[in-house]
Amino acid sequence: MxxxxxxxxxxxxxxxxxxxxxxxxxxxxxxxxxxxxxxLIACINLAIAFLSYILTSNSLQRNLETHASKxxxxxxxxTGNYDPDNIQxxxxxxxxxxxxxxxxxxxxxxxxxxxxxxxxxxxxxTMKCLGAxxxxxxxxxxxxxxxxxxxxxxxxxxxxxxxxxxxxxxTYGKEVFNLSNNSVIISVFILSSVIGITITILGALxxxxxxxKMKPVVALRAEL
Amino acid sequence: MNNNxxxxxxxxxxxxxxRAINVKKIYMMGSHPVYALNGVNFxxxxxxxxxxxxxxxSGKSTLFNMIGGLDKPNEGRIYIDEVDIAALxxxxxxxxxxxxxxxxFQTYNLITVATALDxxxxxxxxxxxxxxxxxxxxxxxxxxxxxxxxxxxxxxxxSGGQQQRVAIARALANDPSIVLADEPTANLDKxxxxxxxxxxxxxxxTQKVTIITxxxxxxxxxxxxRIAWVRDGKIEKFQKRYELDIKEGxxxxx
Numbered sequence: 001m002x003x004x005x006x007x008x009x010x011x012x013x014x015x016x017x018x019x020x021x022x023x024x025x026x027x028x029x030x031x032x033x034x035x036x037x038x039x040l041i042a043c044i045n046l047a048i049a050f051l052s053y054i055l056t057s058n059s060l061q062r063n064l065e066t067h068a069s070k071x072x073x074x075x076x077x078x079t080g081n082y083d084p085d086n087i088q089x090x091x092x093x094x095x096x097x098x099x100x101x102x103x104x105x106x107x108x109x110x111x112x113x114x115x116x117x118x119x120x121x122x123x124x125x126t127m128k129c130l131g132a133x134x135x136x137x138x139x140x141x142x143x144x145x146x147x148x149x150x151x152x153x154x155x156x157x158x159x160x161x162x163x164x165x166x167x168x169x170x171t172y173g174k175e176v177f178n179l180s181n182n183s184v185i186i187s188v189f190i191l192s193s194v195i196g197i198t199i200t201i202l203g204a205l206x207x208x209x210x211x212x213k214m215k216p217v218v219a220l221r222a223e224l
Numbered sequence: 225m226n227n228n229x230x231x232x233x234x235x236x237x238x239x240x241x242x243r244a245i246n247v248k249k250i251y252m253m254g255s256h257p258v259y260a261l262n263g264v265n266f267x268x269x270x271x272x273x274x275x276x277x278x279x280x281x282s283g284k285s286t287l288f289n290m291i292g293g294l295d296k297p298n299e300g301r302i303y304i305d306e307v308d309i310a311a312l313x314x315x316x317x318x319x320x321x322x323x324x325x326x327x328x329f330q331t332y333n334l335i336t337v338a339t340a341l342d343x344x345x346x347x348x349x350x351x352x353x354x355x356x357x358x359x360x361x362x363x364x365x366x367x368x369x370x371x372x373x374x375x376x377x378x379x380x381x382x383s384g385g386q387q388q389r390v391a392i393a394r395a396l397a398n399d400p401s402i403v404l405a406d407e408p409t410a411n412l413d414k415x416x417x418x419x420x421x422x423x424x425x426x427x428x429x430t431q432k433v434t435i436i437t438x439x440x441x442x443x444x445x446x447x448x449x450r451i452a453w454v455r456d457g458k459i460e461k462f463q464k465r466y467e468l469d470i471k472e473g474x475x476x477x478x
Contacts (some may be wrong), residue, residue, distance in 0.1 A: 032338065126333040126335070128318070129292070129333075130347040130394070131318050131319065131323070131347055216294050217294050
């Protein structure tokens with residue numbers, strides 16, 4: 001049958017709706033729903049800023065022993081800002097806090113992405129009726145979350161580091177720059193950005209998959 | 225295929241745009257099978273205007289969804305442009321929905337955050353048409369449905385009738401063989417509904433596009449070539465327009 005062969009050729013054309021075009025549509029979606037996107041970005045931003053802040057101030061404190069002047073250490077111990085005997089306990093506490101922060105932002109992101117999927121049931125159903133493929137819908141949501149995750153994480157990472165330095169300059173005075181180690185700071189920045197982007201994409205994975213598998217008829221019928 | 229068969233096949237291809245052969249659709253309610261469609265047979269000629277009537281729960285929507293390539297039958301075959309939809313994989317089905325079928329919904333279902341132009345361009349984007357070509361064509365189509373001045377408006381800035389016009393332009397975007405309209409006038413007032421019906425008829429006549437509507441609107445039946453009455457998962461009867469006696473607000477079935 002000539003027709004079916006023809007269809008198959010053309011079907012591969014639909015499939016090849018390019019990444020850049022999908023990305024364009026995803027970006028448009030973010031722009032159109034600017035407030036919702038900004039809230040989502042803020043959610044990631046805060047979590048990642050907290051993460052990089054704690055990691056940075058931790059690394060500053062760890063360098064006290066080796067890089068700070070005697071007077072400063074004595075002053076800090078006197079004011080209760082530094083307790084060399086208790087540093088182990090403090091570290092454990094910090095890591096708990098960090099785990100919690102990452103978990104909370106993960107749940108927040110899943111929640112926000114699920115909202116954004118269910119808010120768009122009808123839109124997804126309509127797009128599928130018009131010929132969108134499952135893979136397109138999946139890509140659309142993943143690209144959207146990846147973009148939001150990248151912006152939120154990078155800005156969050158920077159903000160956290162800057163805040164840690166500002167706070168550090170109050171506690172350690174001018175010596176804060178002696179305490180900082182460039183390569184550590186850079187790896188803190190990279191680590192927190194990667195964590196942020198990863199949890200955003202992981203959080204979006206299930207909602208995006210759910211959206212892509214939705215039958216158009218069901219999606220259209222959803223009363224919202 | 226020899227020559228003779230070839231000609232026959234071509235004739236068939238040009239004559240019928242939809243053929244349903246003994247179509248059955250079964251849903252399971254627990255362990256109890258429910259026949260949404262129970263042996264439906266019918267053919268739609270190219271360029272026909274068909275209305276499907278039937279109470280809710282009659283299987284009307286199921287039939288509709290199958291013609292649109294949204295659902296597959298459990299038994300029987302449905303051919304759209306002589307392609308058996310049951311044999312298609314999801315990607316081919318998406319292609320079919322994109323190129324062969326245009327949808328018009330009762331609730332318009334436009335992307336509310338996008339402009340009329342973007343809405344009409346969307347199916348063309350899925351079809352892989354160049355952005356600039358799609359833009360020109362979308363503007364042309366919107367002009368055609370009488371919205372030439374409002375192409376950059378968003379759906380929420382438009383009246384119901386205007387939104388439905390955008391939906392009609394969107395349905396025509398990829399020059400489909402069939403336009404499926406599911407109660408397109410149900411959410412509109414009488415006058416606007418009539419304008420939409422007239423627009424659909426005009427498109428049907430000038431573009432030779434097949435239109436299949438599900439409707440309760442007698443004005444819609446009035447311009448249909450044939451009316452299919454669906455009941456209990458079967459097509460009870462087909463009627464030609466002249467077999468109906470339609471008066472304002474009521475219908476006497478002969």
